[in-house]
Amino acid sequence: MRIGYCTRTNPHDKRSWSGTHYFIMKSLKEHYEEVIPLGPLKNKFCSLGKALNRASKTLLKKQLLYRHSPIIGREFAKVLKRKAEKEKCDVLFVPSGGVLIARLKTEIPIISLFDATIKGLIDYYGGYSNLLSISKKWAIEADMAAMEKSSEIIYSSAWAAESAIKEYSCKQEKAHIIPFGANLDNVPPGGEILLYREKGGKTCKLFFIGVDWIRKGGKIAFDTMVELNRRGIDTELTVCGCVPPDGVRHGKLKVIKFLDKNNALHAKKLNSLYLDSSFLILPTRSECSAIVYCESAAYCLPVISTQTGGVPSYVENGANGFLLSLEADYRMYADVIESSWRDKNRYYKLCEKSREKYEKELNWNTWGIRVSKLINGAAGVK
Numbered sequence: 001m002r003i004g005y006c007t008r009t010n011p012h013d014k015r016s017w018s019g020t021h022y023f024i025m026k027s028l029k030e031h032y033e034e035v036i037p038l039g040p041l042k043n044k045f046c047s048l049g050k051a052l053n054r055a056s057k058t059l060l061k062k063q064l065l066y067r068h069s070p071i072i073g074r075e076f077a078k079v080l081k082r083k084a085e086k087e088k089c090d091v092l093f094v095p096s097g098g099v100l101i102a103r104l105k106t107e108i109p110i111i112s113l114f115d116a117t118i119k120g121l122i123d124y125y126g127g128y129s130n131l132l133s134i135s136k137k138w139a140i141e142a143d144m145a146a147m148e149k150s151s152e153i154i155y156s157s158a159w160a161a162e163s164a165i166k167e168y169s170c171k172q173e174k175a176h177i178i179p180f181g182a183n184l185d186n187v188p189p190g191g192e193i194l195l196y197r198e199k200g201g202k203t204c205k206l207f208f209i210g211v212d213w214i215r216k217g218g219k220i221a222f223d224t225m226v227e228l229n230r231r232g233i234d235t236e237l238t239v240c241g242c243v244p245p246d247g248v249r250h251g252k253l254k255v256i257k258f259l260d261k262n263n264a265l266h267a268k269k270l271n272s273l274y275l276d277s278s279f280l281i282l283p284t285r286s287e288c289s290a291i292v293y294c295e296s297a298a299y300c301l302p303v304i305s306t307q308t309g310g311v312p313s314y315v316e317n318g319a320n321g322f323l324l325s326l327e328a329d330y331r332m333y334a335d336v337i338e339s340s341w342r343d344k345n346r347y348y349k350l351c352e353k354s355r356e357k358y359e360k361e362l363n364w365n366t367w368g369i370r371v372s373k374l375i376n377g378a379a380g381v382k
Helices: 016-029 046-059 070-086 133-149 158-168 190-199 218-230 264-276 291-298 330-342 344-360 364-379
Strands: 002-005 034-037 091-095 110-114 152-155 175-177 204-209 235-240 253-256 279-282 303-306 321-324
Touching: 002 016, 016 034, 016 091, 016 291, 016 364, 091 364, 110 133, 110 364, 133 158, 152 158, 152 364, 158 175, 190 344, 204 218, 204 264, 204 330, 218 235, 218 279, 218 330, 235 264, 264 291, 279 291, 279 330, 291 303, 291 344, 303 330, 321 330, 330 344
Parallel strands: 002 034, 002 091, 091 110, 110 152, 152 175, 204 235, 204 279, 235 253, 279 303, 303 321
Antiparallel strands: none
16 A cells, blocks of 8 residues: 655654654554655745735734635645655645645545644644734635545544534544654663662752744743752752743753754753753643653653643653643642652652553554554445
């Protein structure tokens, strides 16, 4: 079976969709001999769309989701159709690419994957706020069209699937909740990591990773570190992927601006950060399905995060971490971390449950097994 793998960007680039495009393709190749990348897909109208968006933000103080516009959608459909037919694809697999297929006319079965719906994102994510009315209309129409054209739809969280069912009337039997896996090439055996966790150390090491300091709740993470030190717990905070704003400075704060998973040394450094940390702290304000939850689980690393969006599909409260409300302040985060850190048996149980969550759900092998059944069914293969 020939699987046409449809991405707007280069799926071989581990920076594309935080590496998820690459690892999905890698997982599919474990089950199918012929997985043909059809991306990157060029669109001659995107430069015009960018210019219009800049003008709209300057003159009207409104955003234009230009990729969802009809003219850009038709161009994507034309380019994708030509490539899919040339490669004689039996099935199209489209991760996070509703704009690619919304106006596509084809008899080839389509399996789509989404981490959110447009309606779920509007006024929830900054990039989907303060939109032009016509832009909002185009985006929702494209989202709905992509769903209708898909034989099966994979959602990476219960939150995303529920939005599709409730807000788009998507048929429940068509919507499948399959969480992502960890975007890591090499993960040490669980026994080795748990032994490392059991030995532990005196310093509580908090790990914060993300490119958006504000949306990911960086200030809360920083204040939590300060509060834990005030309570007598030797605590460090490592920030990776962004630079805290001026004024956020502390002797126990370490900042790593950027790590590129395409770079072997950078990938190795990221792995060591997961291993050497005590907790992943991510007080995110809005979230679809952050891969860092899967990667933390692989490294037996308990997660302290927020009860929002798709997070509960990755972090079970009291099992592999804790989820606090959006209203929780740094003192509440410090309470949860302190109670777990001071009770070593409780902390070790969190580490065990984290790895168990990874081995049962949050890995690409499990994802591939479940997804291959959907692909085979759509293609009529028993």
